[in-house]
């Protein structure tokens with residue numbers, strides 16, 4: 001078992017001629033909590049989507065738990081088994097009940113028998129405090145509840161790390177906290193996570209490191225106190241002044 | 247394909263008849279569709295009911311049946327009327343071209359009714375209000391905002407209606423319209439090559455529908471471009 | 478209006494409803510299977526599969542179904558190899574030809590409808606499937622298919638009605654379905670109004686039944702949208 005869970009080396013990503021990621025170098029240790037922020041279009045989503053191969057990087061290397069991410073389907077499957085992901089728009093399977101949402105991948109990917117998958121599903125639904133909704137359909141739940149289900153769905157796969165892509169930005173303000181609470185609990189339990197978010201309160205209290213991106217580059221990387229109280233880069237200062245004033 | 251030699255000119259004139267039927271039925275179809283849509287959108291309950299019955303009847307009945315009914319029905323009705331004035335008349339022939347043209351225009355018009363109605367309702371109130379706020383008059387708003395927007399919404403289904411008209415023309419051969427189908431039947435009689443002759447018919451119709459499809463695609467692109475410009 | 482004529486003729490016409498149903502159901506089932514095959518060919522990403530499917534769709538949507546019926550029934554027997562083939566028992570009969578033509582035709586239309594459904598599936602849902610480690614095949618079976626089916630259903634029900642109406646064209650190749658019977662009665666009695674209007678009403682009732690049935694299915698499949 002290596003201590004480094006994710007390692008990105010000189011990663012570039014192009015969409016046609018447009019370079020969305022420029023020479024990204026990033027290392028994430030087991031148990032670390034990373035928050036990524038930056039202006040819209042700066043490449044935050046692209047970065048984390050490269051980690052579980054929803055986007056394919058063009059240059060450089062990405063290692064997950066020591067294994068390099070290549071074109072081999074086997075490698076991609078192996079990586080996706082270790083990496084959970086939570087999306088901005090929840091992306092629950094609309095045609096399945098909540099508990100079935102949580103059981104599907106367990107059964108198909110991990111080949112777990114139905115009763116056990118059900119047990120695991122209920123266990124994690126309880127952890128996100130939503131077990132009583134197990135037999136409802138996603139549309140019957142509020143946004144905050146749906147996002148908690150999405151987190152539970154990722155947890156059911158027992159991932160090594162969870163990636164969050166702006167998990168609270170599609171939510172009404174009064175629902176943001178219930179999701180952040182669940183995420184904070186996860187962090188306390190030692191889950192490795194990379195989280196794209198603009199919730200600076202959450203970043204300050206939970207993150208081990210904050211990464212600021214702009215125009216496809218990692219511009220600044222620092223522990224929260226330093227990041228907020230003493231940012232080095234001009235662009236970071238500008239971004240923080242914008243985001244903290246409202 | 248040698249067997250077709252000597253029949254090309256007949257196929258050509260048959261194709262002209264297809265075009266003729268298409269042209270007239272297109273005009274009628276638009277008229278029926280607009281009247282139907284206007285009736286459905288009106289406040290008049292009777293008009294709504296009639297338009298509703300119109301769409302239900304013509305969408306629920308096979309095309310061939312509508313054509314047969316209109317053709318034979320109008321023939322005996324006309325005969326009866328003529329007989330009042332000149333009792334010696336045995337039978338009045340209704341031209342299949344007209345019975346058929348009206349029949350397919352009525353059928354496709356029932357679909358167009360829904361298309362036009364949907365397009366009218368689909369125009370966002372926001373863009374209308376925005377135009378008013380810019381100081382446009384009602385008429386200007388109608389011409390510069392509502393019509394182009396309706397056109398954009400109605401064009402794709404309208405393209406399908408035109409394809410239906412072209413293809414339904416073939417059905418009129420059943421009541422004796424001398425279009426390409428009819429030519430093929432005659433040609434088969436002398437050459438004994440039904441496959442060849444009907445394939446030619448298929449090819450002609452395929453060419454017509456391709457032209458319609460391409461024109462609609464062209465118009466959609468044009469509409470998309472002007473739509474972009476307006477934004 | 479001759480009422481006795483109507484009461485005498487309607488039972489005769491209805492004796493052809495069996496053929497109408499057989500044509501409709503057989504072609505609908507075979508057409509759906511064909512449509513799925515064509516769709517998989519189109520989505521395969523391999524040109525030698527996708528092109529033939531697209532050509533089939535282009536031809537069968539671009540020509541009148543009457544031409545298709547005539548080519549199959551009157552045209553194919555022109556060739557000796559067709560008459561010698563194992564398909565001859567089917568292609569010799571007007572019923573077999575009608576089913577073949579309706580199947581090939583509706584398959585082309587339904588393929589496009591299904592494709593619309595597949596393209597309508599929210600991309601994010603499939604990404605969530607990928608992120609959970611589902612294979613392309615698993616995503617297609619467990620996510621795309623059920624969601625696309627619901628999206629495609631209203632358009633499919635319209636096509637089903639078109640198919641039902643198109644079965645009446647079998648009467649042009651001597652088949653005695655409801656329309657075929659009605660046409661012979663009209664030829665004998667020369668009472669087009671009574672006979673054809675009665676027949677039109679029967680078809681309208683069928684249309685209504687099909688609409689209601691699909692409405693039920695749609696409601697069932699949509700239970701997760703409006704539970």
Ligand SMILES: Nc1ncnc2c1ncn2[C@@H]1O[C@H](COP(=O)(O)OP(=O)(O)OP(=O)(O)O)[C@@H](O)[C@H]1O
Nearest residue numbers: 015016018020038039040041042043044045046047
């Ligand atoms: N599939 C794609 N094709 C082309 N360009 C893309 C694609 N995905 C992203 N981009 C571009 O790459 C850049 C980075 O996008 P990305 O989604 O990573 O930004 P982001 O930092 O997550 O922004 P946001 O805060 O808006 O989510 C943007 O300029 C975007 O337009």
Ligand SMILES: [Mg+2]
Nearest residue numbers: 044045046165
């Ligand atoms: Mg993003």
